Amino acid sequence: MPHCQQRSALKLLGIIASLVMGGWLAAGLAPAQADDQTTIPPEKLFAPQALPDIVEGKADAPVTIVEYASMTCPHCARFHAETYPALLSKYVNTGKVRFILREFPLDPRAAAAFMLARCAGDGDKRTAVIDLLFNSQQSWAESDKPLDTLSGLMRQTGMSAKDFDACLNNQSLYNNVIKERDDAGKDFVIDATPTFFINGKKYSGEISIDALSKIIDPLLAKK
Template sequence: MRHLLTIPVLALALAACGDKSAAPAGPGGDKASTAPAVVAPAGLNWVDLVTATPEGGFRMGNPDARVKLVEFASLTCPHCREFHEAATAAIKSKYVASGNVSYEYRNFVLNGPDYAATVLARCQGAGAFFGLLDSFYTDQAGWTEPFSRIAKADQEALGKMPEDQAVRRLAELGGLADYVKLRGMPRAKFDQCLADPAQMKAINDLRNLAVNELKLTGTPSFIINGTVQEGVFTWADLEPKLQTALR
């Protein structure tokens, strides 16, 4: 298994989002889908139905939706944060809630802080994932900043550790234990999550899927019904593609 601290963590290039030049996220159109809504089971809102997928992502919405939207994204990527801020409310209210679109988020880690935060965002499962995702994007500038102050000696020590130990130590050095504690994760759970090899494997498998099979070169990247959306980086780019898929 490749040591992800070489992709690189220790450069701490938190603004890097791959090799694409994304334009600023713009507002999507106001035109709502004309497709008839799919009624959810009694007492259920499609937005509240969140499940883990076999591919390793977390899917919100009707599992049988005729339009399946997948996003590959990084928690430290500013363009991903911009997309999240511009798109999340509309994706939920206009598309997922109708039952016609499902939305799946798959982590595509780009650096060490991203890796550490991703483990913590994922480890409590589907029910907690999207709430933590919102927090990590909303607070991106704040929680990533301590990583830029990690001493050179600590960085060198991290590079000599096995992957699991390095990720845990990096999370500690970056102050993530306190960050997630304020969001309901006690220290014992923090330690448990960062010692779970299944979490590491799932994240590595998602990165391998993105890079080696789908040939994705940056974040955010989008897939609609199995087709990678080339040149689509913002909500203004993506929403017309969803509208077309729903016709």
């Protein structure tokens, strides 16, 4: 199970341009397994992060899911393609679950993708870019020219070439993306993606909607 590795705070344009396919990591376990030894209290899990949380769903939903993902992780992409839409329809949009995705980049390409999503804007704009980049993951994560591919994808969202370059050279944003990852690795013992916290209880690995329902429904029944 790969561990996240701290990268020096260099200009991302130079880092990504020098990468080859073998340099990107993807981690995950299938199916998800509960870590019976790890339950994070709410005051710790929801303490202010390096980056503000983007929350989907009602603030007072009885169940909260926090996902730590890497944009280059194929297990994360499959979760967002197969499980996430059903999660939204069945639980988030009905007020039963609130969902938070936090950045846990396992490599510079994933860090760049998260930065571009943050530069797109808050709320729905960031979420839309996350969806776009997960859905097109192979095209840029496996590309010999990831910058060109990412730039083309971001043009679909209205981001100019100038704004694209400025985003990837935003040292403060890069530092916060990396801090979000490193803090989670230290505080919540995360070393692979996807990792979920469902009402504070840790689950590591990819998870189907059926498996997720078996976790969520008993929590709803207690309310």
